[in-house]
Amino acid sequence: MKTIAIAGATGAVGAQMLECLHEQGIEANIRLLASARSAGKQIEDWTVEELTEDSFKGVDYVLGACENDVTKKWMPWAQKAGCVVVDNSSAFRLDENVPLVVPEINAEDIRKHQGIISNPNCSTIIALMAMHDLHELYNIQDVICTTFQAVSGAGVKGLRDLENQLKDPEATPEAFAHPIAFNVIPQIGSFDENGITSEEWKMQNEGRKILHAPELNVNCTCVRVPVWRSHSESITIRTEKPVDLDALKERLSHSEGVKLQDDPENNVYPMPIDTSNQDLVYVGRLRYDPADPTHRTVSLFCAGDQIRKGAASNAVQILKKLMEMDEQA
Numbered sequence: 287m288k289t290i291a292i293a294g295a296t297g298a299v300g301a302q303m304l305e306c307l308h309e310q311g312i313e314a315n316i317r318l319l320a321s322a323r324s325a326g327k328q329i330e331d332w333t334v335e336e337l338t339e340d341s342f343k344g345v346d347y348v349l350g351a352c353e354n355d356v357t358k359k360w361m362p363w364a365q366k367a368g369c370v371v372v373d374n375s376s377a378f379r380l381d382e383n384v385p386l387v388v389p390e391i392n393a394e395d396i397r398k399h400q401g402i403i404s405n406p407n408c409s410t411i412i413a414l415m416a417m418h419d420l421h422e423l424y425n426i427q428d429v430i431c432t433t434f435q436a437v438s439g440a441g442v443k444g445l446r447d448l449e450n451q452l453k454d455p456e457a458t459p460e461a462f463a464h465p466i467a468f469n470v471i472p473q474i475g476s477f478d479e480n481g482i483t484s485e486e487w488k489m490q491n492e493g494r495k496i497l498h499a500p501e502l503n504v505n506c507t508c509v510r511v512p513v514w515r516s517h518s519e520s521i522t523i524r525t526e527k528p529v530d531l532d533a534l535k536e537r538l539s540h541s542e543g544v545k546l547q548d549d550p551e552n553n554v555y556p557m558p559i560d561t562s563n564q565d566l567v568y569v570g571r572l573r574y575d576p577a578d579p580t581h582r583t584v585s586l587f588c589a590g591d592q593i594r595k596g597a598a599s600n601a602v603q604i605l606k607k608l609m610e611m612d613e614q615a
């Protein structure tokens with residue numbers, strides 16, 4: 287039986303990965319790794335071990351769920367031990383030797399790996415799950431997107447900020463630059479000289495790589511909102527070919543991993559409260575831009591659980607495909 291280690295097993299994403307391994311029926315020996323702070327902690331049948339240079343001996347696959355700096359430190363140890371890593375951080379996503387994969391869109395890219403496969407940014411996965419059918423049918427050229435990102439996107443610290451501030455609005459923020467309870471914060475990541483944040487660049491850079499669409503333009507505003515879990519996104523898309531909305535809805539209603547939630551007259555549309563703790567990305571509010579009679583501009587709203595499909599479930603789906611490919615090789 288293969289051995290799988292989860293690096294960062296005590297975090298928001300790592301803990302979810304363990305559940306996803308069970309759900310997706312992957313049978314393997316499991317090792318749970320985290321910082322020295324968590325060593326000895328019991329999770330289900332396993333005792334968490336401190337992640338050290340020797341942690342990856344005898345390990346076949348690693349699911350990475352640590353921040354970039356920690357990931358960059360342990361990655362050489364995993365490589366030295368011959369592991370294949372499916373990593374959630376952004377440390378290697380744009381490296382040309384590292385496939386960046388959403389299995390419903392570009393599973394075949396997994397075959398090109400050289401020891402590392404990256405899981406895309408959470409908002410990028412959710413947006414692309416909503417948009418890739420549109421791209422295949424009508425060729426997306428430009429995207430304007432505003433995200434509404436849940437506090438758990440900033441991990442355990444983000445959850446703690448909202449929890450503390452709901453009890454005491456004066457409680458000092460730990461994860462965010464401002465209070466998040468009863469507020470929205472139009473900053474995720476750090477600003478560059480053009481006033482664009484690191485999070486906002488991800489959707490264009492990663493979207494181009496996943497869709498194999500180097501010309502794709504994305505103008506994104508990322509906003510943190512006081513929602514526990516599930517990111518939502520308002521997206522306006524300009525396509526090369528005119529869009530047939532009925533044909534698009536028909537396609538989305540059969541799209542793997544997507545649920546069409548589009549009956550506005552009955553108040554049915556995607557909302558984060560409905561998409562939490564499950565894997566489907568909900569898509570709705572599909573409409574033409576009345577200012578574009580050519581029907582080459584459409585808008586939609588989507589929501590998806592960013593800890594699951596935006597991170598852990600997507601990574602475990604990649605791992606499952608990789609293990610199947612390895613078995614067939």
Ligand SMILES: NC(=O)c1ccc[n+]([C@@H]2O[C@H](COP(=O)([O-])OP(=O)(O)OC[C@H]3O[C@@H](n4cnc5c(N)ncnc54)[C@H](OP(=O)(O)O)[C@@H]3O)[C@@H](O)[C@H]2O)c1
Nearest residue numbers: 294296297298299320321324351352353375439441442597
């Ligand atoms: N949260 C999301 O929705 C989301 C979505 C997509 C991608 N991601 C990415 O996934 C990664 C994990 O995010 P998260 O939200 O799960 O973070 P988190 O809740 O803060 O968890 C971080 C994990 O890293 C471990 N860790 C910290 N320092 C360590 C060290 N020196 N050695 C070994 N392990 C260490 C922590 O262990 P201790 O508990 O022992 O400190 C914990 O298990 C990040 O790269 C993040 O950007 C997150």
